Amino acid sequence: MKDGIGENSGIKVDTITKNYGPLRVLAGISMTIPSQKIVAILGPSACGKTTFLSILAGLEQPDAGTVTGLSTQGVGFLFQEPRLLDWLTVYDNLTFVLTDKLPQANLRPAIEEYLKSMDLYAYRNYYPQKLSGGQRQRVAIARALLYPSPVLLMDEPFKSLDLGLKFQLIRDFLELWSKQPRTVICVTHDVKEALLLADEIYFFSQKPTVIKEHFIIRKPRAERSLDDPDLLEMEQEMIKVLIEENNRSPRLL
């Protein structure tokens, strides 16, 4: 199924800056995100990762700099919390977003296919309050992946889940993503999560934020595991950068 998801040449972010009053948050972020790759953004708390994502989502405008290559039809988004409407069933939560985004004839089959993939089909008529935290986040994953955009933004989507559930959901997410790959930009504070998910990892510095490090993970995703010596070495290196940046206090403009 390729509803509305076209190929493109990736996203180019060119020298983005963003200030909030006297506070310089983003101090010139540039990166090229290849099409259909997963890029993780890591960095210390409150360094502007979410601000960067908001700019990509079109919720905020940068003070300077440009973003090119984003779809005119919007972006898929996976939030930290599921953000489901309590008064709509699982199925209706999906149609709330997807009606008139997918062809009418394709809407029900597409939703049902994803619900089956996420083991949620039996719960399609349940209200979100009757689901577990993991099930609710699965609905949100289905909603984000069903949204017909070549770009998916994720803001710490697995943060509020316990460890076992988190890695299960990451596996489920990757399985669905691999069926229909799209460009993913995932903000996270979790190094392990980034190592399992991403093709490239950008490390943001403390404010004023610039790109501190850029890692490329060449090992195929299917061969990655948390006890892989190469990944463990990379993890140690990243944790070192993270601690170094956390110890640096943010500076004003």
Place this chain on the structure above:
Amino acid sequence: MRTSTNKPVRKIRLIFYGPCGAWLLVFFLWKLAALRIGKELILPAPERVLAVLLNLVQTPEFWRHFFATLHRGLVGFLFSYFTGVAFGLCAGLNSHFNQIFRPVLVTMRSTPSMSFILLALIWFKSDAVAIFVTFFVVFPLVTQNVLEGISQVDPALLEMAEIFRVKPGRVLRKLYLPAILPFLAAGAAAGLGITWKVMIAAEVMAVPRWGMGTRMDTARTFLNTSEVFAWTAVVVFLGYLFDRALDYITKHLALPWQKS
């Protein structure tokens, strides 16, 4: 250990400790006070009021007065309620409209009901006075509830709808309206409660040909206190019925996700 022999005891307890017990206590104290005062003109005994009420309901005039007030009340309430919801939504979703509308709302809320009644007596025929007054009392109440509800809508959900570019019409129908439903229900309950009070006050002042307020005023003129009490009981019962109906609709029909 629970046995079936406990059931009658529990039933008796329910009678005395439940709403029935409260009513029995009210009637008991009322009867004591009536005996102590000893003047029907000041405070008639409950059984006397009941007798007057039973006589009244057997006359066709009673039902004409009853339905006239009921009709006027429902027209006034429904008109005020839906206008209040519409204006509340406009003001809650549009800050420019809110800035213009808020002083009007504050003025309506601060104006004494009696001022509306007196002005309505000058401007309108007696039949329309009660509806006009109900509007000016209920409309700001409902609007205020809607505004409060909109301010409580989760901004994270609105952000989600914005990012996914959900059409405004669907955001209004599927996000805003269900989210503010408890506030709409609270507005309806408060509005209905006050409708009957204002309606009777306006009818007493305007004296339309048919209306319970008119009959209450006539009873007062002839110092028929028992009849004033009897009509009051009818109005209280009417308010109670609507309150229960609204409670049922809210709990069982309007909020199914809370019931499941």
